[in-house]
Amino acid sequence: MTASVLVPFVILLAVLGSGVWVGLGLSGIGILSLEIFRNMPVEKLLAQSVWNGLSSPELLALPLFILMAELLFRTKFINGVFSALEPWLRDLPGGLLHTNIFGCALFALISGSSAATTTSIGRITIPELQKRGYDERLVIGTLAGAGTLGFLIPPSIIMIVYGVLSQTSVLKLFAAGILPGLLLALSFVGYVILRAKLTPGIVGCSDSIDRKALWKQRFGGLPRLLPFLVLILAVLGSMYGGLASPTEAAAFAVFATVVIMAFEGSLSLRALRDAAIGTSRTVSMLGLIIASASFLSMAMGFLGMPRAVSDFVNGLDLSPLMLIVLLIVIYIVLGSFLEGMSIIVMTIPIVLPLVTAAGYDSLWFGIFLILMVELAQISPPVGMNLFVLQGLTRKPLGEIVRAALPFFTIMLVFVLVLAIFPGIVSVVPDLVTGG
Template sequence: MGSTAVVPLILLIVVLGSSVWVGLGLLGVGVISLELFRSMPVDKLLAQAVWNGLSSPELLALPLFILMAELLMRSKFIDGVFGSLEPWLRNTPGGLLHTNIVGCALFALVSGSSAATTSSIGRITIGELKERGYDENVTIGTLAGAGTLGFLIPPSIVMIIYGVLSQTSVLKLFAAGLLPGLLLTLCFSGYVGILSYFRPSIVGPRVETSKADLWRARREHLPQLLPFLILILAILGSIYGGLASPTEAAAFAVIMTGIIMMFEGTMSVQMLRDACIGTARIVSMLGLIIAAASFLSVTMGFLGMPQAILNFINGLDLAPLALIALLIVIYIVLGSFLEGMSIIVMTIPIVLPLVVAAGYDSLWFGVFLILMVELAQISPPVGMNLFVLQGLTKKPLSEITRAAFPFFLIMLAFVLLLAVFPSIVAFIPNLIS
């Protein structure tokens, strides 16, 4: 590879690894690279790339889903998750540890954020499970792993950003994440069940309850899940029923969230103000990153970086699975130093052509990339979910990392499974197309 490919790549890694704002770092790398290696009006190219990157209609859904997540974190009905799931899961192998996994999967269906999912479920279940005698490290591990489902299970903020940057249908990405998200949830629950068989001490004392009392508790607590079911129907039902686009479904879901919160008495002017300010901060950050990533993608095209790297990888004559294994190693290394959004915007222009040339499509790569970002969420030293759990438990980061490691391995094995059977990703999109 020539200097026009190597120098910007090294510069990109150095800048993103030096704690510079991601958006500003990407813009800086793009501008410097063009000034060094090409003679062209950088200002005009920058303006056009930023406009193209931020004018996509699909991005309208982004602030709406973020606002809904901000509202949900401030609502009361999230507190009913543990109570509604407890009578259904208490007698399963692994017991109430499954409330973390199932609760995160349910919250992921309405939030789209990994950190929000981990924080919202963790603040309820960590104390409850500790009081009931459950192993705290296993509890933390289930939260670390299942919390990442907020990225994979739609509606996903990361999927929207990937869809815009890769020009892939957001609707199809949402559909592609459903089955892998369900299967990964089952993998987590299966592991907990098997672990509890070999290590019964991780589960608290069994509560003996008659069948009549158990079913009565199930019926009494089930309505606490009603708000979730309403929001899930509002989002996914309207999208896959052909009644609304992802943006329209997001708007409807925000309205429904507000109505539910008014009924429960948590909606106030101050709360709404706080949610809007939180949304504005996140959207501003993401907007800068998306604009900068669009410019950097154009810059890489002018420098010939994707083609140079493609030629280099092709020269290695790797089989498709060997290429995926190499990418997994690269993403794990990147995930140890960079946060997920940086990884996405940095690698899409370079890696997507490689994966497509190997026989995979952009839809499959989107799910693969999101899973790798999920791995980054629980990879030290910058894994966001690890920091969220550290804030909730006040435990050392090393202890939280050890607790999350088995779930890291499960996700890694699941990625390999999708590489061997890519039809898993395409199954639901093919049904609705």
């Protein structure tokens, strides 16, 4: 490879190792590389790429979904999830451990954030399951794995970013995440059932109750899930029913969340202020990263980096499956020291052409990439979900990593299954959007 390709990689390692903000670091890499190897007006390219990167209409949905997640984090109705799910899941092998998985899957349908999903469900289920004597490692592990569903199950904040950067339909991405998200959740359920069969001691005790009272509890708790159904219909129903674009659906979801907060008595000026501040911080961070990523992508194109890397990989003469295996290894390594959003914006310009040349489309690659980001969420030493769980449980990080390892392995196998059977990703998009 030429110096114009290798030097930016060296600059990248130096910048990331220095602790500079990722958003500033990405643009700095592009600026330095172009100044060294190309004679062109870098300031004009920077202004143009930033404008193009941040003026996409699809990005309007991003702050709205983040605001909805911030508001949901401050609602009370999440407290009813455990009591609503408990009567339905207590008879399954593994018992109430499944409340972590199903609770995270439900909350992912309205959250779009992995950390928010893990925090919201974990603060309810962890004390309850510990009190009932469930295996502590499996309690933490189920939360670590299922909490990552916040990225995969729509609406997903990270899907919007990927859709904008890769010019892939956000609506199709949302649809593509439904079946893999459901299958991954069921994989977690299957593992818990297997563990419960092999090691009955992992399951704690539940309050004794006769069958008649149990069915009464089951149906009596369903109204507690009504807010979820309202928000799911507000977001997904309006989009796939052709009533609203993703941005309009996000706006309607924010309005529905505020109405729910008003009905349950959690709406206050302080809650709105805190949600607005949290949203502003997150959107500012993401905006800087997206703008810098757009410029870095343009700079890589001028430097010929995507073509050079493509020629190098093509020279290895890898089969499509072996290419995916190589990418999995690379993304796991990147996930050990970078957070998910940074991984996406840094690698799309280089990796997406390789994957499409191997026969996979950008829709499939989006789901693959999101799954790799989910793996990064539970990869030491910087996995966000690991720190969230450490804050919830006050356990050493090493213990949380060991608890998450079986679910990390399940997700890894699941990615390989999607690589072998890529049609899984396109089933739902073909049904709801006509292919």
